[in-house]
Amino acid sequence: MNYWQHIFVGLCGGMGLLALVGCGPSTSNEQTSGSTNASSGMMSFPVKTASGIEMIFLGGGTFTMGNDQESSDEGPAHKVTLSPFLIDQYEVTHEQFAKVQIPNPSHWQDDPRKPVEQLRWRDAKLYCNERSLLEGLTPCYDEAKEGWPCNYEANGYRLPSEAEWEFAARAGSKDGYPVGKRALNQSAWFGDNAGKQTHVVGTRRPNDWGIHDMYGNV
Incomplete structure (x- = not known):
């Protein structure tokens, strides 16, 4: 995988477009000084894309994927090594989605800062391609x-x-819960605290790498 390749990484399981990822910062991106996470030893820092979207650069590395202690579909736990990549700091919002001028199937559209939801895989792939074209990049799909x-x-x-x-x-x-079970209420919108609706992105605590809403909110 090309180190400089942008990757749009999103969570789209027929519900929502949650996050974006890329392999590394392009020469047109703005970035601030990096920092090394004390617990993992991995370099991470914020990056802003050509279209102004905030992302987080992750230096990659080896981690244990899966879990032998939870449900059977999460095992077996195994080592995986990843190259550096970028991930959107926040879920894709209605405001961002509107820029690509494709139909938005979301139910909760009362605030442009809320996340897009109710997407099909094809919708998400189309958004990836259109966002690529907006930045003068070659679509992946x-x-x-x-x-x-x-x-x-x-x-x-x-x-x-x-x-x-x-x-x-x-x-x-x-x-199993990287934010800690006791801190979940401060780190995610879910059934117990969301009030049966989505919420403005970035209003819960980020994880240790500065990424918001990796759990819940869609």
């Missing part, structure tokens, strides 16, 4: 082929692999 396969050599945005998302969500933690 081939819309002319069945299933819209991803060209990993393209420099546009794409959805994340399961490993990339889990790595970003864990933020160096080995626990």
Whole structure:
């Protein structure tokens, strides 16, 4: 995978477009000084894309993916090594989604700062391609082929692999709940505190790598 390739990494399970990821900062991106996470030893720092979207650079590394202690579909736990990549600091908002001028199927559209939801995989892939074009990048998904396969050599945005998302969500933690079960109420919107609706992105605490809303809110 090209180190400089942008990756659009999102969580889209028929519900919402949660986060974005990229392999590394492009020369047109703005970035601040980096910092090393004490618990993981991994470099991370914020980056702003050509279109003004805030992302977090993650230096990659090896982590244990999966869990042998929880549900059977999460095992077996195994080591995975990832190259550096970028991930959006916040969920994709209605305001951001509107810029690509494709239909928004979301139910909760009362605030442009709320996250997009109710997306199909194809909707998410189309957003990736359109966002790539807005920044002058080559789209990753081939819309002319069945299933819209991803060209990993393209420099546009794409959805994340399961490993990339889990790595970003864990933020160096080995626990089943990286934010801690007691801190979940401060770190995520979910059934017990969301009031049966979505909320403005970034209003809960970020994880240790500065990424918001990796749990809940869609």
